[in-house]
Every structure is written in structure tokens, then in C-alpha cells.
Amino acid sequence: MTTITGPVPLCPASAQPCTCFRPFERSCHASAAEQARRSSGWLGDRIPRALTLFGHDFETIEVLRVVVVAVAAALVWFQAVRPVAGLDLVGVAALLFGAWPIFREAIANIKERRMTMELSMSIAIVAAAAISEFFTALVVTFFVLVAEELEHLTVDRGRAAIADLIDVMPHEATVRRDGVIATVPIDTIAVGEHVLVAPGENIPVDGMISSGLSYVDQAHITGESMPIKRSVGDTVFAGSINQSGALDIQVSRIGRDTSFGRIIDAIENAEQSRAPVQRLADQLAGYLVYFSFAAAVVTYLLTGDIRDTISVIIVAGACGVAAGTPLAVLGGIGRAARNGAIIKGGMHLETLGRIDTIVLDKTGTLTFGEPRVLAIHPASGRSEADLLGLAATAELRSEHPLAKAIVAEARARGIAVAEPDSFVYTLGRGVAAQRGDDRILIGSVKLLEAEGIDIPAVHGGDAVSSEVCVAVNGHYAGSFAVADEVRPEAAAAIRELHRLKIRTILLTGDNATVAQSVGAGLGIDTVEAGMLPEQKLARVRALVASGAKVAMLGDGINDAPALTAASVGIAMGSGTDVAKESADIVLLANDLERLVATVRIARRTRGVIWQNFSGTITVDALGIALAAFGFLNPLLAAFIHVSSELIFISNSARLLPAADAMRLPRKAP
Numbered sequence: 001m002t003t004i005t006g007p008v009p010l011c012p013a014s015a016q017p018c019t020c021f022r023p024f025e026r027s028c029h030a031s032a033a034e035q036a037r038r039s040s041g042w043l044g045d046r047i048p049r050a051l052t053l054f055g056h057d058f059e060t061i062e063v064l065r066v067v068v069v070a071v072a073a074a075l076v077w078f079q080a081v082r083p084v085a086g087l088d089l090v091g092v093a094a095l096l097f098g099a100w101p102i103f104r105e106a107i108a109n110i111k112e113r114r115m116t117m118e119l120s121m122s123i124a125i126v127a128a129a130a131i132s133e134f135f136t137a138l139v140v141t142f143f144v145l146v147a148e149e150l151e152h153l154t155v156d157r158g159r160a161a162i163a164d165l166i167d168v169m170p171h172e173a174t175v176r177r178d179g180v181i182a183t184v185p186i187d188t189i190a191v192g193e194h195v196l197v198a199p200g201e202n203i204p205v206d207g208m209i210s211s212g213l214s215y216v217d218q219a220h221i222t223g224e225s226m227p228i229k230r231s232v233g234d235t236v237f238a239g240s241i242n243q244s245g246a247l248d249i250q251v252s253r254i255g256r257d258t259s260f261g262r263i264i265d266a267i268e269n270a271e272q273s274r275a276p277v278q279r280l281a282d283q284l285a286g287y288l289v290y291f292s293f294a295a296a297v298v299t300y301l302l303t304g305d306i307r308d309t310i311s312v313i314i315v316a317g318a319c320g321v322a323a324g325t326p327l328a329v330l331g332g333i334g335r336a337a338r339n340g341a342i343i344k345g346g347m348h349l350e351t352l353g354r355i356d357t358i359v360l361d362k363t364g365t366l367t368f369g370e371p372r373v374l375a376i377h378p379a380s381g382r383s384e385a386d387l388l389g390l391a392a393t394a395e396l397r398s399e400h401p402l403a404k405a406i407v408a409e410a411r412a413r414g415i416a417v418a419e420p421d422s423f424v425y426t427l428g429r430g431v432a433a434q435r436g437d438d439r440i441l442i443g444s445v446k447l448l449e450a451e452g453i454d455i456p457a458v459h460g461g462d463a464v465s466s467e468v469c470v471a472v473n474g475h476y477a478g479s480f481a482v483a484d485e486v487r488p489e490a491a492a493a494i495r496e497l498h499r500l501k502i503r504t505i506l507l508t509g510d511n512a513t514v515a516q517s518v519g520a521g522l523g524i525d526t527v528e529a530g531m532l533p534e535q536k537l538a539r540v541r542a543l544v545a546s547g548a549k550v551a552m553l554g555d556g557i558n559d560a561p562a563l564t565a566a567s568v569g570i571a572m573g574s575g576t577d578v579a580k581e582s583a584d585i586v587l588l589a590n591d592l593e594r595l596v597a598t599v600r601i602a603r604r605t606r607g608v609i610w611q612n613f614s615g616t617i618t619v620d621a622l623g624i625a626l627a628a629f630g631f632l633n634p635l636l637a638a639f640i641h642v643s644s645e646l647i648f649i650s651n652s653a654r655l656l657p658a659a660d661a662m663r664l665p666r667k668a669p
């Protein structure tokens with residue numbers, strides 16, 4: 001029962017209808033060789049368009065070019081074919097066929113007024129042929145062709161590592177509709193429907209378990225290596241594996257909207273959006289070509305030696321930065337994704353690698369954000385149940401963690417919670433609600449004070465629990481002590497951030513006593529409490545303006561402006577949608593140590609890119625000098641060019657997540 005809905009999208013790479021049936025068909029991830037294989041071959045399919053050699057796919061025509069060039073080079077070397085009218089026909093023909101892709105690229109680059117390696121290599125090949133050095137021209141061509149194939153292999157491996165991640169999404173799901181069970185394509189499922197997942201199957205949607213109990217492996221989504229127990233009422237994510245029991249899941253998100261869909265979006269964007277460092281890499285590559293041309297002209301004017309001049313042009317390679325940089329960025333983002341952090345573009349990865357300050361929010365970020373009511377302090381003349389009932393009514397429609405705690409406590413005590421007639425939420429302060437004749441205010445001390453309400457000096461509250469105050473019809477009615485649990489890994493994560501020389505600042509809307517006690521317990525450098533959302537924003541802006549590279553980590557609606565203002569905004573996966581939309585990075589794993597790991601990945605990526613930059617400049621400068629003074633011949637120059645580039649590209653490839661690293665090693669206890 002497979003139906004294709006809508007037009008088949010075109011692959012941006014080939015402009016053909018997309019041939020790879022990814023769960024979210026937007027772009028075709030197939031390599032050029034894979035696409036060639038799928039289209040029909042030559043001579044009525046007797047010769048396939050793609051070949052598999054050493055376990056890798058190559059286009060037949062490209063393999064043919066390499067072979068022809070190599071054979072021609074041997075023929076020329078052994079002078080097996082006599083030149084006709086002084087012209088080495090074998091050499092000319094082999095060059096025209098073999099080096100055609102290089103020439104074609106060079107011509108295109110001239111039209112675009114871009115300086116590239118293909119251009120300089122074309123000039124060198126033509127120059128060598130012009131002085132009848134066909135052997136040199138052919139060997140240089142051979143090197144360039146082989147290097148290009150190897151480069152494609154590496155980049156394809158990068159894509160494959162990422163595609164691997166995408167492939168775990170099922171294309172079909174089993175739904176229960178009006179009591180009938182049917183298997184349907186994923187994109188026909190609607191939010192609110194019930195999906196059945198058997199043990200061992202991948203979960204196809206984000207949703208809430210409505211019946212069943214199982215262990216769920218979420219390694220793809222959050223990087224958590226251990227399966228976790230999930231039962232009725234728990235949330236599960238698309239892309240995770242249902243290990244032990246049958247589950248009935250009520251769908252809350254499908255396709256691109258799922259957490260997993262976001263990961264894929266992020267990775268695809270990463271391939272398209274260019275990090276500033278990538279632009280720098282392209283520029284550097286252009287400058288290196290100019291520089292080698294200038295050096296070649298100087299060499300020719302001083303020495304008059306055409307072979308040395310050709311060597312100077314050939315030796316300078318820049319693909320190590322031009323191709324190595326995007327590969328490193330892709331690798332960094334892929335690795336981070338496997339680690340449970342979605343980075344929405346290369347630029348953010350780069351910024352994260354440079355941060356020196358991290359601003360943290362408290363509730364939901366350093367703590368679980370699932371607070372519980374610890375104590376109820378009604379004002380004299382009120383009962384606990386009375387106070388709780390009024391408070392829960394006011395909070396019923398609020399998404400704030402404190403609100404949920406109060407409503408939950410009321411329900412737990414069997415108190416019927418009435419709907420409010422109306423309510424107004426003031427960000428960072430609290431709620432004002434109307435219920436019958438009662439006007440209920442609930443929130444911070446500031447909220448009540450702003451309405452001119454007298455708050456008794458002693459009204460509960462201690463170092464660990466936040467305080468929520470209530471007033472009814474302009475009179476103080478009591479308060480709740482609500483406490484949240486600090487995430488167990490928080491202290492270690494803060495220590496590691498300090499070890500990475502990153503300053504930590506806690507900005508919270510909560511009161512100073514709680515903020516100080518949490519901050520001191522975790523060893524945070526600076527603690528600022530009682531911050532309204534606009535004050536958090538102003539603080540982050542001031543930090544950025546002072547020249548700091550600031551990461552802001554938050555989860556709430558009240559954090560969203562600050563997330564946008566920071567150099568890089570990071571949202572907790574468990575946070576509100578607003579926060580996740582505003583952020584540049586989403587920490588699906590909700591694990592602060594994963595944040596540290598992501599910072600490390602970002603720094604490593606930057607490190608690799610700069611190694612490639614400095615390595616390329618060094619090798620090129622040395623090579624040009626050696627060639628200019630006659631220490632290299634064109635063949636040696638081509639070898640240096642190609643091998644140094646391949647080294648730098650492999651250096652970038654180290655960042656790619658290993659294909660089998662689907663499961664991360666368990667954390668040491």
C-alpha cells in the first residue's frame with residue numbers, strides 16, 4: 001500500500017528526480033557514481049556506468065581516463081609509438097581525453113573569474129605539452145585524476161557516515177484506525193493517531209506511549225548508550241529502537257518536525273550553509289594560485305628555465321583547505337549529532353569552538369526543571385487545601401515548571417482544580433487569574449510587590465527551594481516552597497568547562513538565596529538572581545559587546561531573547577519549543593557533559609582546519625622556493641602537491657564519526 005504523494009523532488013546535485021528514498025525526500029544523497037550506476041549503461045548496458053573497485057564505487061569513464069593516461073605515459077616513456085610529423089599523437093590524444101575534466105573545469109573557472117587549482121594545473125599541463133614533455137604532462141594529469149578520485153571517496157565517505165544516521169528512519173508505520181490495523185507510509189500519518197511498534201522495530205514518530213512498556217534505545221537521538229525504560233505517559237522519539245515490548249504510541253510529531261527530523265535538517269543545512277571559515281578557505285586557495293603564478297613569472301624572468309617555471313605552478317596545492325574545510329565542518333557536525341547535539345550550521349560550530357564565556361539558566365538547565373512542592377505556608381485563616389486549590393486554578397494553563405508542580409501537587413492531594421475564567425502571564429514574574437469573584441495573583445515576591453501587596457517578613461522559603469507567593473483579592477494568602485533537583489552531572493560539567501578556560505555565569509529568574517546556593521554548590525564563577533527576561537537579554541548583550549564570545553544555555557520561553565543575542569545560543573532538548581527555535585544548537589541529550597563534549601568537538605574541528613591552513617601555506621611556500629631554485633622537477637612537484645593535499649584531506653576525515661560508532665562507549669561510573 002505504498003503511495004507517492006506530491007511531485008517527486010529533484011536532487012540538487014543531479015537535477016534528476018531524487019532516486020534515493022530517504023525518509024524526508026528533499027535532496028538526493030547518492031554519490032555521482034551511485035547515480036551513474038542507476039542510470040542505464042553504455043552499449044545497451046553491456047558496460048555499466050559505474051564500477052566497484054576495492055569496495056568503492058567509481059564512474060567507469062573516470063577509471064578509463066586514469067588507465068588511458070597511465071598507458072599513454074608508459075608508451076611515451078618507452079617511445080613505443082613514433083611521432084608523426086614531429087607530433088606525439090598518442091600523447092596529444094591521451095591528454096585530450098584524460099585531462100578533459102580538468103580543462104573543462106578550468107574553462108568554467110575562467111568564465112567565473114575564479115582562480116582555482118584546475119586552472120593552474122591546466123596551464124602546467126599545456127605548457128609541458130607545448131615543450132613536447134608529454135611524459136611530464138601525462139604523469140601530472142595522472143596524479144591529478146587519481147587525487148581527485150581519492151578526494152571524492154573521502155567526501156563520499158563523509159556523506160555516507162551521515163546518511164547512515166538518516167537511514168534508521170522507517171518509511172512505513174503500523175497504525176490503528178477505527179479499530180483496523182494497517183501499514184501505511186509515514187507521510188500519511190496524522191498527529192493524534194495511534195501507531196503500533198513491535199519489539200525490535202524502529203519508532204517512526206515522536207509521541208507519547210498510550211499503552212505498553214518497553215526498553216527504548218535512543219542512541220541515535222540523544223547519544224545515550226543505555227536503553228531506558230519507557231511506559232504509559234512517557235515520550236518516545238522517532239529514530240529510536242523499541243527493544244523489548246509492544247508499544248502503542250500516540251503521535252505528536254511526524255517527519256521533519258520530529259527531533260530526529262531536526263537532526264537531519266541541521267546536517268543538510270550544514271552541507272549547504274558555508275561557514276565563514278569555508279569562505280576563508282576558498283579565498284586562501286585563490287591567493288595561493290595567484291601567488292604561485294607570480295612566483296612562476298619571477299622564476300622565468302630570473303632563470304629562463306621553463307621546466308622550473310612549470311614546477312613552481314604545479315607544486316602549490318590548495319585542495320587541502322578548499323575541500324578539507326567543508327569536510328571537517330561536516331565531520332564536526334555529524335560527530336556532534338551522534339553525541340546528542342544538533343548544530344544548525346557550520347557557522348555555529350565555528351563560534352562554539354571559540355567561546356570563552358557560558359551563560360547558564362537555572363531551572364530546567366542546571367536542574368531537571370521538574371520541581372516538586374515541598375511545603376505549603378498558608379497565611380493565617382487559610383487552609384493548605386484552600387490555598388493549593390486557588391493556586392492550581394491560576395496555574396492550570398501555564399507551562400512554567402513551577403506551575404506544573406503546583407497543579408500536580410493539588411491533583412496528588414485529590415483537590416478538584418477549577419478552570420480559571422481568564423488569566424494573564426507575565427514572563428519572569430507569574431500569573432494573574434480570575435475565577436468567579438476571586439482575583440488570584442501567583443508568582444515572585446516582585447509580582448506581588450508590584451501590585452502593592454504587603455508580604456509578611458517571615459513567609460517560608462529556605463536556601464534550596466524557590467518560593468512562589470499567592471495573593472487573593474489584594475491580600476497575601478500564603479506561599480509554596482518548591483524545589484527542583486540539580487542534574488547529577490552538572491558539577492562535573494562546570495569543572496570541565498573551567499578546565500577549558502571557559503567562564504561560567506548563572507542568570508536566573510529565581511531569588512538570590514536559591515541561586516547562590518545552587519551556584520556555590522556547582523562552583524559557578526558568577527551568580528546573578530532575580531533576572532527578568534529582558535535583564536537576561538541585556539546582560540548577554542553587554543557581555544557580547546565587551547568582546548566576549550558568549551554561549552547561552554537555556555530552556556525556557558524567558559530565555560529565548562538571550563539565546564538569540566548570544567554569540568551562540570544553546571537550548572536543552574527538554575526545553576520549550578520557543579527556546580529550541582531560537583537556539584543555534586539543541587542539546588537533545590539534555591546532558592551537560594554532552595555540552596562539554598560538543599565544545600571539545602567544536603574546538604577540535606577548528607584545530608584541524610587551522611592545521612590544514614598552516615600546513616598548506618608551509619608546504620606551498622617551501623615547495624615554490626625549492627622549485628624556483630631548481631630543486632624539483634615537474635613530476636616531483638606534482639607528487640608533493642597531490643600527496644600533501646591528500647594528507648590534509650585525510651586530516652579532516654579524522655573528524656567523521658566512524659560508521660560503526662552508533663553506540664557511544666558507556667561513561668565510566
Ligand SMILES: Nc1ncnc2c1ncn2[C@@H]1O[C@H](COP(=O)(O)OP(=O)(O)OP(=O)(O)O)[C@@H](O)[C@H]1O
Pocket residue numbers: 361362363364395398400402403427428429430431442443444445466467468507508509510511531532533556558
Ligand atoms: N507560572 C508561574 N507560577 C509561579 N511563579 C512564577 C511563574 N512564572 C514565573 N514565576 C516567578 O517568577 C520567577 C522568575 O521566573 P522565570 O521563569 O524567569 O525563572 P525561573 O524559572 O525561576 O528560573 P530560570 O530563570 O533559572 O529558568 C520564578 O522564580 C517565580 O517566582
Ligand SMILES: [Zn+2]
Pocket residue numbers: 117317318319320641645
Ligand atoms: Zn589540488
